[in-house]
Amino acid sequence: MSKIIEISSLQKKYGSKLVLNNISLSFESGTIVGLLGPNGCGKTSLLKILTGLINDYSGSVLIDGSIPNEYTKSIVSYLPEKTYIAENNKAKYALDFFEDFYADFDRKKAEEMFKQFKLDPEQKIKSMSKGMQEKVQLILVMSRKAKIYLLDEPLGGLDPASRKAMLDIILNNYSEDAIVLLSTHLINAVERIFDRVIMVGGTKILVDDTVDNIRQTTGKSVEELFEEVFKC
Amino acid sequence: MLSKLLKYEFRDTARVIPFFYLIIVAFSIMALTAKQIGLEWFIVTSSILLIVTGASLIVITFVVIVMRFYKNLYSNEGYLMFTLPVKPKQLLASKAIVAFTWIIASFLVFIGALCVSLYSLGVDSSDLSSIISEFKKYGLEKAIYIIIPLMLLSILYFLSQIFFSITVANTPAFHSMGVGAGFLVFFATYVILQIVQSVVTVFIPLSLEINLIGNVSVSLSNKNMFGFFVESIKGIEPTSITIGLGGYLFVVIMICVLFYVTGRLMNKKVSLR
Amino acid sequence: MSSDFSSNVPIYLQIMNDVKLKIVSGVWESGQRLQSVRDLAVEFSVNPNTMQRALSELERDGLLYTERTSGRYVSKDQAKISKARDEMAEEYTDSYFNSMHKLGYKKEEIVYVVSNKMEVKREEDKNE
Numbered sequence: 001m002s003k004i005i006e007i008s009s010l011q012k013k014y015g016s017k018l019v020l021n022n023i024s025l026s027f028e029s030g031t032i033v034g035l036l037g038p039n040g041c042g043k044t045s046l047l048k049i050l051t052g053l054i055n056d057y058s059g060s061v062l063i064d065g066s067i068p069n070e071y072t073k074s075i076v077s078y079l080p081e082k083t084y085i086a087e088n089n090k091a092k093y094a095l096d097f098f099e100d101f102y103a104d105f106d107r108k109k110a111e112e113m114f115k116q117f118k119l120d121p122e123q124k125i126k127s128m129s130k131g132m133q134e135k136v137q138l139i140l141v142m143s144r145k146a147k148i149y150l151l152d153e154p155l156g157g158l159d160p161a162s163r164k165a166m167l168d169i170i171l172n173n174y175s176e177d178a179i180v181l182l183s184t185h186l187i188n189a190v191e192r193i194f195d196r197v198i199m200v201g202g203t204k205i206l207v208d209d210t211v212d213n214i215r216q217t218t219g220k221s222v223e224e225l226f227e228e229v230f231k232c
Numbered sequence: 233m234l235s236k237l238l239k240y241e242f243r244d245t246a247r248v249i250p251f252f253y254l255i256i257v258a259f260s261i262m263a264l265t266a267k268q269i270g271l272e273w274f275i276v277t278s279s280i281l282l283i284v285t286g287a288s289l290i291v292i293t294f295v296v297i298v299m300r301f302y303k304n305l306y307s308n309e310g311y312l313m314f315t316l317p318v319k320p321k322q323l324l325a326s327k328a329i330v331a332f333t334w335i336i337a338s339f340l341v342f343i344g345a346l347c348v349s350l351y352s353l354g355v356d357s358s359d360l361s362s363i364i365s366e367f368k369k370y371g372l373e374k375a376i377y378i379i380i381p382l383m384l385l386s387i388l389y390f391l392s393q394i395f396f397s398i399t400v401a402n403t404p405a406f407h408s409m410g411v412g413a414g415f416l417v418f419f420a421t422y423v424i425l426q427i428v429q430s431v432v433t434v435f436i437p438l439s440l441e442i443n444l445i446g447n448v449s450v451s452l453s454n455k456n457m458f459g460f461f462v463e464s465i466k467g468i469e470p471t472s473i474t475i476g477l478g479g480y481l482f483v484v485i486m487i488c489v490l491f492y493v494t495g496r497l498m499n500k501k502v503s504l505r
Numbered sequence: 506m507s508s509d510f511s512s513n514v515p516i517y518l519q520i521m522n523d524v525k526l527k528i529v530s531g532v533w534e535s536g537q538r539l540q541s542v543r544d545l546a547v548e549f550s551v552n553p554n555t556m557q558r559a560l561s562e563l564e565r566d567g568l569l570y571t572e573r574t575s576g577r578y579v580s581k582d583q584a585k586i587s588k589a590r591d592e593m594a595e596e597y598t599d600s601y602f603n604s605m606h607k608l609g610y611k612k613e614e615i616v617y618v619v620s621n622k623m624e625v626k627r628e629e630d631k632n633e
Contacts, residue, residue: 191516193550194552
């Protein structure tokens, strides 16, 4: 398994405020990694840098050997926390859009998942509930055969049944050639699908270990460890 | 990729504007029917409506373009646009091309509306040909070769300032200023550029000299406009009019600079909320 | 199906237990072919690597075996399965016994409680 993402000495400031201080990380394909941490700067900035949304940082970030640019954007499938598809359009429009811009988009798969989740492609996005919008976006993002999936709070406004369905989608799309980096605060529900978790706090990496190792060595679940690490 | 961006850009902006084209067509039909019927007040009303709608169309087109640029790149949709496998400057180019096209179209429609209203008011082709021959007498029909490029340039210039301002207003430094930042930056940019342009026009020794003695002829000269002003103030009878060209050169350069800087900012500095 | 995992035991161990239970209780029959690792991972709602690890460990224990071309199967070795079943039963019994003991029940009382429970169950089954 090669290192698909390599980060070294990454530093990010907003004005004079430091959010990431000398971070070094590497990621291999065929894993599902949890990115945990308090809401706000470090975790979010890290994801945005990997997506190419933030280009103003120091240090080295290599995605499949390349600095973030239009090539890396073609192999990274990103799901932000917000609704980022045009809301005035029908869901079908987003299908056309993804198909046009992403060579690795599997339209049939997306349409099947739409059916499975009772989502109507002819319905306008803005008339859908927040939960439905999130499903639409997750389906679009996971229907790409990307090398890197960056999911920012994919389970946010969902009920437990939908959450399970989302996790199933993620697990079903697991591939040896891809890595899923998932950021969430609902650790309890998601812990079991992670190989590895990274906790970002303050400006540093506080924990970087496999889930089973954490349980074995600390006798705590990831959620319990998280609460301990980030006790207010 | 650029062609795909253009396709979606046109698709998304073609919602509001063509609607107004239809209104103009409707008013045109109204005006022409009025002319047939011969009802004076009806003719005048529809002509006025045509001209007013035509002018508003241009304003509306600009508003649509500004709102589109902001919404598609710097609101939530920006998270999608900036993660597409395209270079940010391609995003900028697609928007500039589509915006330019719509504005030209709106101007053409406005001119069309103007023609229809003039026609229904009673101006006909004989009046038009007499005006044209008047122009030809003074050799001024060549002016059209200057006016049209000038207009196109001005539109591009205006667009570049708009895109530049909106982009600057969305860099981290300006985040705290909120929505008003865009307007402020535009205002500041416009004013500063106008001032610099005026200075350049007057002082750069490159101008158009219009000879007033004998045949009216136009030539390039390396006098500067400042000299012309000084002489006018002194009360000396002008033998020629000097129009500074430095300003236009400045505009061409600034269009390139503004687009380039906007592209660079989009690449490096833009930060979505 | 997704069981609620206890928090401080590695997940792969808990999966092993769940799978073992399926095998010894016959839900997964002897000689039965297993679904792919990915499908099982989805079914148990866990990471495929975790699933893989659990299955590998069970293979090491002899409850599963892999045929190179056709996949994974439940062991045909009835003796092994019986033994695993006995081991699990022993664990449950130990656990039950210790809990009852903590409550203060003595050996005879525990035997009484258990046989009584079995009587009740037999009646219920008869009445169904």
